[in-house]
Amino acid sequence: MLLAVLLQVVAVVFALHVLGLSLVVRLEDVRGAVGTARRNVRAVTPIALTLGGVLAVNGVVRNLSVELSWLIGVNATELIHALEGRFVADLQSLTTPELTAYFSFVYVFGYVFLLTFPLVAYALHDDVRPLYTLLLSYTLNYGLGLVCYVLVVAYGPRNFMPELVDSLLYANWPRSQVLTSQVNVNTNVFPSLHTSLSVTVALVALRFRETYRRWLPIAGFLAASITVSTMSLGIHWLTDVVAGVVLAVASVAGAEWVATGPGGESELGRGPPGRLASWLRKPP
Amino acid sequence: MRERSSLATRRAILAGFGSAASALGAGCLRRARNLAGWQSPRQVQLRIKTLPVDADPYALKLARTVAGWFRAAGIDVSVVPMADQELSRQTLLRNDFELFVMRLPSRFREPDALYALLHSRFADAPGWQNPFGYANLDVDDLLETQRRTDGDRRRAALTQLQTTVARTQPFTILTVPDDVRAVRSTRFTNWRAVDLDAPLGYLTLERRSETDESGGDSTLRVAVTDRRATENLNPLSVEYRRDGVLTGLLYDPLAREIDGELVPWLADAWTFSAERQPVARVTLREGVTWHDGESLTPEDVAFTYALLADTTLGADADGTDAPVPSPRFRGRSSLVDDVRVVGDRTVEFRFVDVIAGVGARAFTVPILPKHVWRDRTDPASIGGIDLGPVTDALVTNNIPPVGSGPLRFVRNTPREGLVLERSDEHFLHRPEGSAGSLRARAGEVSFDRLSILVVGSNVTGVEAVASGEADLTGTSVGAATVPRIGRTDEVDLLVTRSETPYVLGYNARRPHLNNPRVRNTLAGLIDGQHLANTVLSGYGRPAVGPLWATQWYPEALEWSNGNPVTPFLGSDGKVDRRRARAAFRETGYRYDDGNLIGGST
Numbered sequence: 001m002l003l004a005v006l007l008q009v010v011a012v013v014f015a016l017h018v019l020g021l022s023l024v025v026r027l028e029d030v031r032g033a034v035g036t037a038r039r040n041v042r043a044v045t046p047i048a049l050t051l052g053g054v055l056a057v058n059g060v061v062r063n064l065s066v067e068l069s070w071l072i073g074v075n076a077t078e079l080i081h082a083l084e085g086r087f088v089a090d091l092q093s094l095t096t097p098e099l100t101a102y103f104s105f106v107y108v109f110g111y112v113f114l115l116t117f118p119l120v121a122y123a124l125h126d127d128v129r130p131l132y133t134l135l136l137s138y139t140l141n142y143g144l145g146l147v148c149y150v151l152v153v154a155y156g157p158r159n160f161m162p163e164l165v166d167s168l169l170y171a172n173w174p175r176s177q178v179l180t181s182q183v184n185v186n187t188n189v190f191p192s193l194h195t196s197l198s199v200t201v202a203l204v205a206l207r208f209r210e211t212y213r214r215w216l217p218i219a220g221f222l223a224a225s226i227t228v229s230t231m232s233l234g235i236h237w238l239t240d241v242v243a244g245v246v247l248a249v250a251s252v253a254g255a256e257w258v259a260t261g262p263g264g265e266s267e268l269g270r271g272p273p274g275r276l277a278s279w280l281r282k283p284p
Numbered sequence: 285m286r287e288r289s290s291l292a293t294r295r296a297i298l299a300g301f302g303s304a305a306s307a308l309g310a311g312c313l314r315r316a317r318n319l320a321g322w323q324s325p326r327q328v329q330l331r332i333k334t335l336p337v338d339a340d341p342y343a344l345k346l347a348r349t350v351a352g353w354f355r356a357a358g359i360d361v362s363v364v365p366m367a368d369q370e371l372s373r374q375t376l377l378r379n380d381f382e383l384f385v386m387r388l389p390s391r392f393r394e395p396d397a398l399y400a401l402l403h404s405r406f407a408d409a410p411g412w413q414n415p416f417g418y419a420n421l422d423v424d425d426l427l428e429t430q431r432r433t434d435g436d437r438r439r440a441a442l443t444q445l446q447t448t449v450a451r452t453q454p455f456t457i458l459t460v461p462d463d464v465r466a467v468r469s470t471r472f473t474n475w476r477a478v479d480l481d482a483p484l485g486y487l488t489l490e491r492r493s494e495t496d497e498s499g500g501d502s503t504l505r506v507a508v509t510d511r512r513a514t515e516n517l518n519p520l521s522v523e524y525r526r527d528g529v530l531t532g533l534l535y536d537p538l539a540r541e542i543d544g545e546l547v548p549w550l551a552d553a554w555t556f557s558a559e560r561q562p563v564a565r566v567t568l569r570e571g572v573t574w575h576d577g578e579s580l581t582p583e584d585v586a587f588t589y590a591l592l593a594d595t596t597l598g599a600d601a602d603g604t605d606a607p608v609p610s611p612r613f614r615g616r617s618s619l620v621d622d623v624r625v626v627g628d629r630t631v632e633f634r635f636v637d638v639i640a641g642v643g644a645r646a647f648t649v650p651i652l653p654k655h656v657w658r659d660r661t662d663p664a665s666i667g668g669i670d671l672g673p674v675t676d677a678l679v680t681n682n683i684p685p686v687g688s689g690p691l692r693f694v695r696n697t698p699r700e701g702l703v704l705e706r707s708d709e710h711f712l713h714r715p716e717g718s719a720g721s722l723r724a725r726a727g728e729v730s731f732d733r734l735s736i737l738v739v740g741s742n743v744t745g746v747e748a749v750a751s752g753e754a755d756l757t758g759t760s761v762g763a764a765t766v767p768r769i770g771r772t773d774e775v776d777l778l779v780t781r782s783e784t785p786y787v788l789g790y791n792a793r794r795p796h797l798n799n800p801r802v803r804n805t806l807a808g809l810i811d812g813q814h815l816a817n818t819v820l821s822g823y824g825r826p827a828v829g830p831l832w833a834t835q836w837y838p839e840a841l842e843w844s845n846g847n848p849v850t851p852f853l854g855s856d857g858k859v860d861r862r863r864a865r866a867a868f869r870e871t872g873y874r875y876d877d878g879n880l881i882g883g884s885t
Contacts, residue, residue, distance in 0.1 A: 063698070063699065070366075070367070070370045075364055075366060077364065077365055078331075078362045078363065078364055082362075153366075155336045155365045158337065159336035159337045159338055159344070159365060160336070160337075160344065160363075160365060161348065162337045162344060162345055163345055163348065163349075167337070167741070167743070170740075170741055170743050170744065171743055174741075174743045174744045174746070174747035175744070175747060175751075177739070177740040177741055177743075177744045178739070178740070178744065180740070181740035186336065186338050186740070187367065
């Protein structure tokens with residue numbers, strides 16, 4: 001079952017990549033793309049390895065961190081519910097079957113596409129900074145997200161108010177849960193990593209909007225859709241989404257700061273943060 | 285209830301009085317002291333702990349409906365969902381709860397099982413031993429009486445016991461659900477006759493050999509939402525066991541109950557003496573072996589009962605430390621005084637002061653291999669630090685398990701799956717030997733392997749059965765999945781009456797809930813019929829006591845147009861606020877701006 005779902009996701013996302021490349025990347029941007037890509041990949045190897053490390057650690061300690069979070073975390077479901085009440089239920093009451101189908105699609109396929117496509121596109125571009133910033137932001141997202149998951153135990157609206165909120169994604173496409181349960185646990189809802197990573201992509205697209213002019217509107221629209229879908233499908237609370245946006249802004253700002261130093265390019269190399277930055281950056 | 289906040293308010297009030305006093309002099313100080321002796325009024329607060337929807341189709345909805353009714357009576361209620369193991373840990377082990385909504389295990393369908401559930405001597409014991417902290421001297425006496433008497437006297441004691449319990453409400457039965465399962469009839473049949481909540485149910489399945497779609501492989505694949513068995517197969521674990529179906533297939537007891545009758549299983553036969561404290565001689569079946577090839581001896585039997593009574597095995601024989609009994613099977617092990625080996629196939633049971641019929645219940649605990657478990661009697665520790673009164677035997681994950689049951693362990697993948705296989709050495713599966721008549725009654729394992737597949741939610745479980753990746757859902761998937769099951773060809777809906785009701789447990793150690801009248805009034809805010817009709821969509825029915833529909837159930841407790849003991853303070857699922865308030869005022873509480881206030885906190 002897992003393999004079938006995985007193949008489906010890979011096939012759809014591959015098709016989206018082809019479509020995306022033809023839409024977003026103009027030929028004159030990527031002349032000598034192979035050479036550029038090779039150079040870029042070399043330049044971002046350290047940070048890519050760091051991200052890989054964080055993801056690997058994440059995968060290994062996920063089960064461990066669930067145990068740990070039951071031990072030391074705060075069970076915040078009731079608190080979040082008291083904070084925002086029936087917002088998600090009201091939002092869900094506005095959706096139609098067509099919208100639900102769309103949201104289910106972007107939640108799974110759109111999300112994977114949104115996260116992977118800019119990596120490919122930026123790798124083909126002369127300027128290495130967007131690729132580098134994006135990778136670093138992902139790393140910060142996952143790292144900080146993991147800490148939050150340990151500290152906060154909470155169930156999403158679909159698990160807390162079933163009489164008001166339907167678990168639309170899993171009701172419409174039960175197999176998707178086989179996939180999502182591989183990458184996440186149902187107590188890890190605060191913050192919404194779907195939101196934070198999507199918004200991160202959109203923010204980086206905004207910051208480097210000159211790189212690919214047609215990417216920003218696509219990234220922005222997809223990120224907004226995914227953000228709404230997390231709530232509309234009953235998976236996340238508004239609180240999680242807000243926290244996700246905060247995490248995204250913090251991650252991108254942090255990545256910018258590491259990339260350029262606190263006062264801009266000239267500060268690079270001063271003090272431990274600067275040295276760390278310069279090591280991570282490893283200018284091409 | 286919330287100690288910290290109460291302390292904080294008290295401090296704030298005292299501080300306020302303090303500054304006022306210093307400003308106004310000694311007369312006022314005296315008045316302030318007089319006032320400080322009085323509690324400031326606070327609204328009654330309660331928290332209900334229960335399972336999230338992914339883990340149980342109804343528990344959270346039930347809890348939220350009950351919370352709504354309590355709120356209507358002016359109580360500040362919140363619902364806290366948590367994972368299976370965590371819920372068991374917080375409620376059954378640490379007693380850290382005010383209210384919980386859980387399913388009462390099916391073993392409490394027997395009168396003497398109530399002894400462990402409700403006797404005050406177990407109020408401090410972990411596990412399903414009086415988790416409510418309930419203490420009622422009359423109930424204690426009646427529980428003792430029903431163990432010692434027979435016939436009409438026992439029946440009278442049980443009637444009085446159930447009536448008292450229904451009035452004093454250590455727990456409220458919310459509803460008795462029907463278990464809804466999706467099953468695939470293409471590979472196995474006889475589903476209708478099968479009780480999948482009991483180990484023996486898996487022995488009555490029949491294999492459909494002529495149309496075996498996967499070419500000779502006969503693995504029974506079970507989709508479950510409960511992942512605990514993939515991580516732990518310790519029959520003594522409190523927080524990892526639900527009803528012990530899988531461990532019941534891995535481990536054999538001396539006797540199993542079949543159709544309401546206790547039938548010798550590992551035992552060949554037994555005889556009881558007619559004394560006041562009966563003695564039983566139990567002969568074991570010949571040639572029984574453990575899954576690792578060692579033979580099962582009377583020493584194993586004697587060891588098992590000694591271990592259940594004290595998992596340290598009296599390591600500190602000087603008696604300085606208290607014994608650490610196994611929380612599971614505590615009710616049954618408490619029936620046994622002593623077990624001795626008296627022959628190479630015979631053991632002698634000395635019972636405490638009970639009738640033989642009750643004492644024989646002790647034969648249904650799983651027999652454990654001495655050569656594996658004797659090394660687990662040390663205090664459990666992490667990195668050399670002792671963790672208090674708990675032994676390795678209680679916390680080991682026991683993987684791989686060495687049992688003697690009809691199935692044996694093959695492999696596990698934590699959180700994902702578990703594979704067991706048919707043990708050909710088991711006496712049910714050997715053509716020769718004396719088990720022929722037993723096989724006729726109990727059936728045998730008709731599949732080569734049993735594969736447990738963990739799924740994320742009930743809907744995913746149904747989907748796994750629909751797509752042919754599983755043969756059945758092992759746990760109830762809930763009424764909401766019924767249309768989905770109906771839509772799929774080859775998948776049948778299996779609805780069975782369950783023996784495990786949903787209960788609202790009260791922690792009688794906590795303020796407000798320590799007052800039986802408060803519990804009785806709270807029970808009056810619950811409409812069992814409404815819960816069965818709406819939350820369970822009709823797949824369930826209300827009940828008053830845990831022994832409903834048994835021969836021991838008094839007629840006065842039958843549900844007739846409402847709960848006969850704690851009638852609902854409202855109608856059609858709506859609490860009548862006026863009546864609810866009147867009831868609480870009679871209990872000594874009062875209302876301030878619609879909030880319930882009072883009691884001694």
